[in-house]
Amino acid sequence: MSEKQEKKQIQVKATIGDVVWFMLDNKITSSTVYGIELYNNVSWYKFFKKPKVIYKFYRRNDDYILRNEDNIFLSKEELLTSLGDK
Numbered sequence: 001m002s003e004k005q006e007k008k009q010i011q012v013k014a015t016i017g018d019v020v021w022f023m024l025d026n027k028i029t030s031s032t033v034y035g036i037e038l039y040n041n042v043s044w045y046k047f048f049k050k051p052k053v054i055y056k057f058y059r060r061n062d063d064y065i066l067r068n069e070d071n072i073f074l075s076k077e078e079l080l081t082s083l084g085d086k
C-alpha cells in the first residue's frame with residue numbers, strides 16, 4: 001500500500017448476531033442482525049460521504065427486512081426515547 005493510500009474503517013452501530021430494536025408495521029420489534037450491507041454512491045465526493053449502512057433481518061419463509069442504521073437501536077429504551085423526540 002502506498003503512502004497516499006490509507007485504509008478506511010467503517011464504524012457500525014451493531015454487528016452480526018446482535019439483537020436490536022426497530023419499528024415494524026407501527027410496532028416495536030426486536031430481531032437478530034443477520035447481515036450488514038454498505039452502500040456508497042459513486043461520485044467525486046464519495047470519499048467524504050459516510051456510506052449508507054443497511055441491516056438485514058430474516059423473517060419466515062426466506063423473507064427478510066432491511067433497516068437503515070438510523071432506524072435501529074441497541075435497546076428498547078433507546079427506541080422509546082427516539083419516538084419521544086419526534
